[in-house]
Amino acid sequence: MATRIRRPAEFDAMLSELRDKAVFQTFKDVLIFAAALGFRRNNRKSFEKTSEPIHLEFFRGDFDRTIMSVIAIEEHNDPNMLAPSSEAARVLCFEEYANGGLEIMKREIWDGKQDWSQGLLSLIHREEGDQTILDDITELANWSSAHQDC
Secondary structure, eight states: OOEEOBBBBGGGHHHHHHHTTTTSSHHHHHHHHHHHHHHHOOOOOOOOOOOOOOEGGOHHHHHHHHHHHHHHHHHHHHHHGGGGHHHHHHHHHHHHHHHHHHHHIIIIIIIITOOOOHHHHHHHHHSSSSSSSHHHHHHHHHHHHTTTOO
């Protein structure tokens, strides 16, 4: 059973800047956003070298767990990913999509030395089409809430 969420060491400086400049309140919040972005762009990346992991209990909110669960369900096309026995697979899927999202943020914002607020707004705007990344997150949350009793 997973008890922690790994943070990819490659992005330590960027994660710290995002938190220290109050763009996101916590590393957890950055990882949630990054996982949604990575999932949206189908950018799942494994990683080995990690920084201090985040206790899974910090992802205790319904929203956080919903994002993690729905990404895993969609990735595996299997609603059984909600089972307690699938927690390690859900966490790994979340970690790898978060890593992919961080890679996108680094490439599109950090490497270009953009202001984070403007860069993130621009990134979200580029994701808009018929549906925004926020719509995707809302749909994921609504779907999970409707299927929690299954």
